Amino acid sequence: MGRTVRVKSFELAAKDINDVDVTLLHALSTGVGWPHRPKDWDFLRRAGHGIVAVDGIGRVFGSAMWFPYGREFATIGLVITSPRTQAQGTGRWLMEQVFERCGDRTLSLNSTDAAYHLYLSLGFTKEATVYQWQGEAVSPPPPVPALDGELSPLTGNIQEITALDERAFGTSRQRLLALLSEGASICVLRRGGETVGYSMKREFGRGHVIGPIVASNDCDAIHLTAVHLKDLAGKFARVDTREQTGLFADFLQQSRLGMNDTVTTMSKGRRFLNRKGNEPWVYGLAGHALS
Numbered sequence: 001m002g003r004t005v006r007v008k009s010f011e012l013a014a015k016d017i018n019d020v021d022v023t024l025l026h027a028l029s030t031g032v033g034w035p036h037r038p039k040d041w042d043f044l045r046r047a048g049h050g051i052v053a054v055d056g057i058g059r060v061f062g063s064a065m066w067f068p069y070g071r072e073f074a075t076i077g078l079v080i081t082s083p084r085t086q087a088q089g090t091g092r093w094l095m096e097q098v099f100e101r102c103g104d105r106t107l108s109l110n111s112t113d114a115a116y117h118l119y120l121s122l123g124f125t126k127e128a129t130v131y132q133w134q135g136e137a138v139s140p141p142p143p144v145p146a147l148d149g150e151l152s153p154l155t156g157n158i159q160e161i162t163a164l165d166e167r168a169f170g171t172s173r174q175r176l177l178a179l180l181s182e183g184a185s186i187c188v189l190r191r192g193g194e195t196v197g198y199s200m201k202r203e204f205g206r207g208h209v210i211g212p213i214v215a216s217n218d219c220d221a222i223h224l225t226a227v228h229l230k231d232l233a234g235k236f237a238r239v240d241t242r243e244q245t246g247l248f249a250d251f252l253q254q255s256r257l258g259m260n261d262t263v264t265t266m267s268k269g270r271r272f273l274n275r276k277g278n279e280p281w282v283y284g285l286a287g288h289a290l291s
């Protein structure tokens with residue numbers, strides 16, 4: 001595969017995403033209407049790896065990032081081509097560069113409509129729809145079912161949630177959780193002395209994201225979300241979930257957040273989403289790129 005791609009009069013080459021100024025990345029995401037702040041890009045650069053497509057004088061025309069979890073799996077995100085160079089092969093070339101760097105890992109991503117056919121043609125298959133709920137959190141949040149267990153802030157070590165998260169996510173993301181926890185409020189649900197769920201709230205984009213939300217059933221997930229929505233009353237909140245029906249989806253609908261957009265979870269390699277009975281499950285995503 002070529003080390004450069006020619007689009008119109010530009011020849012673009014791949015450069016490590018850490019070697020460009022964050023203002024250029026921010027301009028790229030703003031240019032396609034995404035809410036990422038420079039701080040969000042900085043966080044993502046700490047959490048994963050990435051490349052940018054630059055021309056001979058250092059202008060950035062595209063980006064792609066990947067977040068490896070061990071040797072088996074990685075998520076992909078922040079795939080962007082600047083509007084003036086779209087539909088000329090840069091997106092495909094960026095993805096091929098990412099494939100080369102991810103080896104034979106199973107790959108998963110959350111595709112926008114704009115990118116869906118590109119990913120299909122690159123061998124990804126559809127697994128699920130992600131619903132993006134967002135808006136001003138109202139006070140009080142909608143009624144919640146009876147709580148079974150005790151909710152409390154996680155004040156100690158994130159070790160308490162890493163094994164639970166691995167069962168829900170399918171692979172260990174201990175390092176990512178440690179990074180996320182630096183700027184997050186974390187709530188845990190314990191029942192009978194066991195940790196059965198957790199949720200994080202952290203600043204992102206226009207306000208706060210509630211996610212990851214990990215629970216074994218809809219009622220637990222509702223409590224783990226409501227506790228943060230209560231704190232965010234009057235502020236911008238966002239929840240990304242694959243739940244389309246059921247009590248948790250109903251709760252989000254009643255929360256008066258609006259359903260802003262959908263993206264499609266796709267994978268290449270082994271299947272990524274494997275929900276099992278009453279096992280823990282990711283009710284809320286950490287973010288589109290992080291899944």
Ligand SMILES: CC(C)(COP(=O)(O)OP(=O)(O)OC[C@H]1O[C@@H](n2cnc3c(N)ncnc32)[C@H](O)[C@@H]1OP(=O)(O)O)[C@@H](O)C(=O)NCCC(=O)NCCS
Nearest residue numbers: 032079080081086087088089090091092111112114115118
């Ligand atoms: C999605 C995106 C990255 C694609 O980048 P790109 O540089 O335009 O992609 P390419 O030129 O390599 O095109 C890839 C395929 O997409 C399709 N495509 C791209 N733009 C298209 C357009 N305007 N009309 C029709 N098809 C189009 C083509 O089918 C093309 O397939 P081909 O290689 O067989 O011709 C770019 O549109 C973008 O940044 N969109 C906004 C951000 C976004 O949604 N990112 C995806 C996150 S998951």
